[in-house]
Amino acid sequence: MTFTTLPRLSATALALVLSAGAVHADDIAEYMDFFEPLPYLPPIPADNTMTPEKIELGTMLFFEPRISGSGVISCATCHNPALGWADRIPRAVGHGGQVGERNTPTVLNSGFLESQFWDGREPDLEGQALGPIEADIEMNMTLAEAIERLKEFDIYHEHFSAAFPDDPDPINQQNVALSIAAFERTLNTPNSPLDRFLRGDVQAMTETQVEGMKLFVDAGCVACHNGPALTDSNFHRFELPGSTDEGRFLVTGDEADMFAFRTPTLRNVAVTYPYFNNGSVADLHSAVQLMGQQMLGQDFTDDELDKLVAFMHALTGEMPRVEIPALP
């Protein structure tokens, strides 16, 4: 198995992957150049200013279960703050206990991704936010019903007016999406051992983690897992045992996208198990091994796996502290 999607890699990534095996950077600074500390905020769209009022509203909506058919499922049900803002089960459980086809991606640092959902069918968080409300196996409520439901509460009228002061009729679908996206852009995890290491704190990572970081570069993992969120936000095809999900193909209809999925972020990967599009791999060793075999055509030794997994643990940052909102 080789890089079936190599043509899709960016020029930089391609250069990296081609050079990595040969160069074997030997200076630690060279390795560090492959990584970026997490910025305090992700890119913010010009048309969605992050005001405190909007973030507060977005927090309420994120935790609001009354915009689901059952009345008990909110964004926070699957993107559970107690569980790394995901659910730690293989595939998402939604309305009526239905089990979806895919694993819940964490919301943490999702503002840094250049496409949303496993298949990248939405370009940004604004586009992502409304999907799960309407999905019949997730929250199962039409957006029209959700808007009517929100309008029943005086407090939502106040909060939407405060967040969108120029909008004469602010409780609408677009503003729900804008608010939730603004809130999600606050859910970042700074100060991981890697971040501190990159900033000069050479004691922040263990020796094994530093070895893992070097191997991560030398083996070529960094070809796809790069940038502040350690993902190229691009789509790559691989064979995941047990998965028949056609992935990106379902969006583009392009045969080249069959079984391709967006590279997931590796930030907080140690606390956002299980892994891959169907959550079928429970532990990080197995996940890294599978990636080595499928994407890099190599079987990592146990020693190499230990180093790489140690490095994965250095990608766990500080969890955002979000106070549970008081809903009306």
Add this chain to the structure above:
Amino acid sequence: MTFTTLPRLSATALALVLSAGAVHADDIAEYMDFFEPLPYLPPIPADNTMTPEKIELGTMLFFEPRISGSGVISCATCHNPALGWADRIPRAVGHGGQVGERNTPTVLNSGFLESQFWDGREPDLEGQALGPIEADIEMNMTLAEAIERLKEFDIYHEHFSAAFPDDPDPINQQNVALSIAAFERTLNTPNSPLDRFLRGDVQAMTETQVEGMKLFVDAGCVACHNGPALTDSNFHRFELPGSTDEGRFLVTGDEADMFAFRTPTLRNVAVTYPYFNNGSVADLHSAVQLMGQQMLGQDFTDDELDKLVAFMHALTGEMPRVEIPALP
């Protein structure tokens, strides 16, 4: 409809209800004597010391969805901190979207109740805690499975050992119950307008609320809604339109208990709608009116209802601030 359950009232409550209509206490201090400010903590069982370690573990378990059959339902799903630690839907939705027969009672101040569940089938929070885990329409996991699940996580071994240092095998059912109960005893709501009023802050309640408080005593509501949580924790029968739930009878088999339910706390009643055992009454005006008709044999006027409802709003205290735990 009269007091079908009068013989069940305590002697004090009986004296109150019999005298209330006649006496018409005219001194505000006399009225205040009918109420108690919320103590900082509820009664604590001698065999369940409230250590910080146990409370921390109880917090984790309260938010832990992996002890449910689906992996996504925790205590906090129905007892949602964002929704007054209840769910604000008529009847609880649990495993596989099943709808139960009863409304979710709030956990707030539940340590002050002398019996648990609408039918009082458990005497205390320790007895209550495990029921919903096993109930097939709630979390739907056997306790044996739940214990095995918890044992999979190193962090739970650490936390159970810290909370129960003398127990050689601390991850067990009893300790789950003790921990959750200890956590729940922290979920109290002090400093409501009524509490501040009772402590001397005469401006804490509006004039209408004070009128409502007087009427609450004079009309006899206080006969059952008394004590720190404004409930006698006793069982009373009434006809709730649409309900066929046999209530306390299902526990005792005693015909006198047919359709009887435990008096709910009135603390935070304004934020713990909808009302009654099946959640069929959505607003406080209707709930108070129904109680007047059924329990007191009187039709409150609109003016009286306004005053009583205003007083209900004076029973909303400060919500406990609980940080969402980071689960393993």
